[in-house]
Amino acid sequence: MLKILVTDDIAKMGVEVLESLPDALVEVRTGLSESELLEAIEDADALVVRSQTTVTQEVIRAARQLKVIGRAGVGVDNIDLESATKRGVLVINAPDGNTIAAAEHTFAMMISLARHIPAANRDLLGGKWNRKRWVGVELRGKTLAVLGMGRIGTEVAKRAKVFGMNVVGFDPFLTEERATSLGIVKATLDDAVAQADFITVHTPLTKETHHMIDSARLRTVKPGVRIVNCARGGIIDEMALCEALEDERVAGAALDVFESEPLREDHPLRRFENVILTPHLGASTVEAQENVAIQVAEQIVHVLKDEPFEHAVNLPSLSAKQKESLSPYLALAEKLGLFAAQLAQGAPSSIRVTYTGDASAPDGGYLTRTVLKGLLGFQYSDDINYVNALRFAEESGLRVQEVRETRGRVYTNEISLSIETENGSHHLAGTLYSESGPRIVELDGYPIDMPSEGVLLFTRHKDQPGMIGRIGTFLGDAQVNIAGMQVGRRESGGEAIMLLAVDRSVSTDVIKQIEQVDGISMVRAIEL
Structure with missing residues (x-):
């Protein structure tokens, strides 16, 4: 028998949907203490919460057979997503109900x-x-x-x-x-x-x-x-x-x-x-509370019946073979999308994602969804998840193209993005190094080599003496330490790029100061 634990008040209609699942025991136990929750979750297959219950790493660890957590609402900041994902527990929400x-x-x-x-x-x-x-x-x-x-x-x-x-x-x-x-x-x-x-x-x-x-x-x-x-x-x-x-x-x-x-x-x-x-009443209608309860309950039923489902906030379940082949590329894919969101300016009209080598294996679109989650999630946060990212892109008029090739131009295994916006286009690529993990290896046609993590500062500028020093001075005056640097150019005195890894966020004021330097054509602060 399947056990579904409901620890926050949800609309009765949502509970009835859960109770319609054959061989399911639905326990509604609200107001649990932490110790009571740890005990109640031990044999639960599904957990349903709103905003009152905090689903911590300890709660997830105590759940020996938990398959899915449902949030009857949009925000999931009361759920430890990282711990749930590591344990293979799906987290789903109800983004449309309110x-x-x-x-x-x-x-x-x-x-x-x-x-x-x-x-x-x-x-x-x-x-x-x-x-x-x-x-x-x-x-x-x-x-x-x-x-x-x-x-x-x-x-x-x-x-x-x-x-x-x-x-x-x-x-x-x-x-x-x-x-x-x-x-x-x-x-x-x-x-x-x-x-x-x-x-x-x-x-x-x-x-x-x-x-x-x-x-x-x-x-x-x-x-x-x-x-x-x-x-x-x-x-x-x-x-x-x-x-x-x-x-x-x-x-x-x-x-x-x-x-x-x-x-x-x-x-x-x-x-x-x-x-x-008003005291946060935006979703406080009878209809909205019924909608989110029914929506999340229906998806939990689909998950427990091993049927297709929607609104997963973390990555949908993968087979063991898929996990083994894709997991190294998932972090790279999301970081590339996040990088592109901060690099490009203006509404994007199209994005082409090219996979080569091991990354090009058929994956049901998981990697592209992950790229889009990084790209769209930078602006839309909780509204974007791995399941709805592709639909959201389509509704926004963003054309998405996948290309799969057996071998890359430089690296055997590579993911590259080409994004078109109303203000221009950008291209970036990444690969995996066995020791150092995901790396950014190409940016707008310039070869570079930089970890895809932390705080980065990207500039496009005229290749002339003193440029690096002037930018470094602005950062130094702002107490921003440079941890790494990559530069690239095609010809002496032409256009060049620089990507700096820095120890903390770069303020808007510093960005504006750098933009005023003669010869600087672009500055972007990027946080991955």
Whole structure:
């Protein structure tokens, strides 16, 4: 008999789906202590959680026969993915179940902000009748900037169009073709923010999107802009937002998520009557909770019945033979995709992945999915997994091509990527060294040899005396130590490249300083 352990509250309909599996015992035990969880998980074949249960390495180690962990929601930061993957335990989530709920909550916040509904309601409940005080604005004819055109951002944009709004969209993977099909205008982040009457954010929280809306960017907004965040706390700098509200550059804000939750009682956001605050309710609808519960339950049933499944956050199960042949290349494939995401600028239109030698063995597309997870996951974080990466690429208009060859030009076993974007193209290649693991061995036609890990700084510049020294000086002044260096050129005095391995992240200010050096044509900070 199969045992399915449910340790967080999920909708009853999800439990019923699990109970429909023949020869399955479904145990719903919420509020377990760590010791109780370790005992309960020992003989479980599947575990279902939401956000309350923390699935640690110890929990996974204690699960002698665990096959799958299901998260009834999107984020899986409460699950030790690395430990699960090492033990061969699948982790699946429900990425689509709360899309409509989050989009509708965003729109509810935007309308409430435009018409002062919460403030007017408080006023009226307090015995006042202030019609003149709460004069609002219409959405029709206003410009909405949607920052992040994933599933939720796209649904918000569709609804805004119905309301007669002009929609501008920013997303690193938004192409002109897709923007046109949605009836919106593609814009850079700065342009979108500067022309908007309303701004709504729908990006994951990553190093790149943390404080994406900061004090500098808030100084560029149209006076009287209104800002909504139902995505992730930390995308907007809350203290900078308070300053902009104080000096009335921002006419109002509606926030469902916060940098630290729950929001502390003395937080300055609480003192503004033109700010609407809700306690992370984006996915809190009956339908959304039912959808995520049913979705994750159905996939668990498929896994336990050894049927095809979707929404695996870690790599789907491989046969022993596949694992043996592919595992050395999986890390290389993902690192190449991650490198390409940080090297290229502009929305990508196509990517060609070429496999040679052992890497070219038939693999059911696992390596290409891994490349795409690295490429797309840099921007979309938890939204991208090994199963949906290919579908996401297709929906984004990204053409994906696989090429398999028996032998590479230089290295017997090699993976190479060629990516085309609206701003140009890039090519990079990697291979495996038996002692030192995955290596980057070619970059935009220049041969190099650098580990595919850590923090790297890439420059393209004119080959002239003193260039390396000037870049090194900027890094030294910023207390950034250089651990390794590779340079390449085709001819003396022509174009050259440099790839530096450094000991810590390179700040945006240092990047801007290097960009100003005469002869520098490109600078990229890359973290693998």
